[in-house]
Amino acid sequence: MIRKQAIVYRNEKIGPDIYSMWLRCPQIAKIAKPGQFVQIAVNDSYEPFLCRPLSIADSTNNMIRIIYRVIGKGTKILKEKKKGEVLSILGPLGKAIAPIKNKNIVLCAGGLGIAPLLYLAKNLKKNNDLILFYGARNESELILLKEFKPLCDKIFLSTDDGSRGKKGFITDILFSAQDILANAYCLYIAGPSAMIKKISNYKFNTPNLKLFGFLEERMGCGCGICFGCAVKKKENGYLRVCTDGPVFNLSQLEL
């Protein structure tokens, strides 16, 4: 993990209040792995005080990509960044997802949870078969579809308002796809905490299916020194999202 100055290469709107930013930072990009994230200082002042933890949505030799929704003061500042501006970033942070070979892998995304799954899908594609379940509020919030199309054998979509795909929650489509889950090695889930909890607590008919969740929690340092981002273990005590995760085998957690 290193702290470096990253140069904004692109920062564009890709959905309602949703932005995609490419940052040139070769030292971090070269070693970034799926499942990891970066801490971004959105400015040099101390308001906002903390960095923004954002998952790595893609990475090349020189650049990393982050995707964010503008919701608070940090992301409001971030969306104004122009090409050539400089941001301090710390990364890559968190545990990398270990490579997998010759498996059927299911990805399930809710909303912006799709972002970290992109980098994962790109890495898994070569050696595995991928199926994506992806739900969002409406059609305009279903982002990155063009990029997922060549990576996945099948894509199931849902929207809350029915403007694209099936109307309803993506979890309902996932739970009814027993034939797919029966052949799957594992399921990667990224999205709202309620969705991850729902899937984690669901009684699957496939006891060997491994469930991995991309967790989010209010974070302080992002690098294991403040003990701020706790997630409850099945047995007594907590794990840290920043250094023990952010991707967890859900069987070890009490959600």
Next chain:
Amino acid sequence: MTKIKIKNLIFKNPIILASGTFSFGDKFISVANEMGGIVTKGITLLPRVGNPPPRICETPAGILNSVGLENPGVDKFCKEILPRLQSLKTNLIVNISANSAKEFSILAQKLNDTNIDALEINISCPNIKDKDCNKMIGQDPKATYEAVKAVRKQTKKTIITKLTANFIDPLLTAQAANDAGTDAICLINTLYGLAIDSKTGKPFLGGITGGLSGPAIKPFALYCVWHVASKVKLPIIGCGGIVSADDVLEYLHAGSKLVEVGSANLRNPYAGLEILKEINRLRG
């Protein structure tokens, strides 16, 4: 840079990394080694799992935390963590936290046989209350005296007492700590704070209330240092919202001998190092 001495302990520069903001001193060792000292996460007699999440809430120019002293307990600390800290090239200060003088005494006794450099007595954590007076030990001069005295009896190591300014004049507890034999005081620990979710009306933090830190509290912390420094002849370690070399200099002018950098480490784990470089540059 001029070395600073507290009791027999020499600090190569005035910057110490504050408790709770730099793990146990086992991470970013290259940063820790350049500092005057590093204070470990608070250690208690028995293990503590800490508070439920969320534990962190960002506030204007600051942070509210309710981590809740998550730590493995003193025995596991001595057995498993301390051996990993032997290569540190800086003063290792262990922050100890307890809810009675008796517990402080046991903690000090257990740590006295180790090769740590100093103890920081934490009588000011918003997460721990005294068993008898049902408030922080640091909110009661008599309880403060008893706690510091209990540690003093067990060790000849340098003792720093970390004070609070929550609903108590720290001058009173500074004097009590002085009478009980502390070698230095650290001013101030986090301030009481509360965050409420305006939509649900419920407290935001899992631990309900928290401790406020960061630049938001700096003017008040600086005031506390100045207030106590003019009346108590004890070395003071200033703490509260330091993010720059200018902040450090302000604390030194207010009467601190040393400073602790805390919340800034959460924004940037290299903050201590960057502040130190800037001080060296300013001082030529």
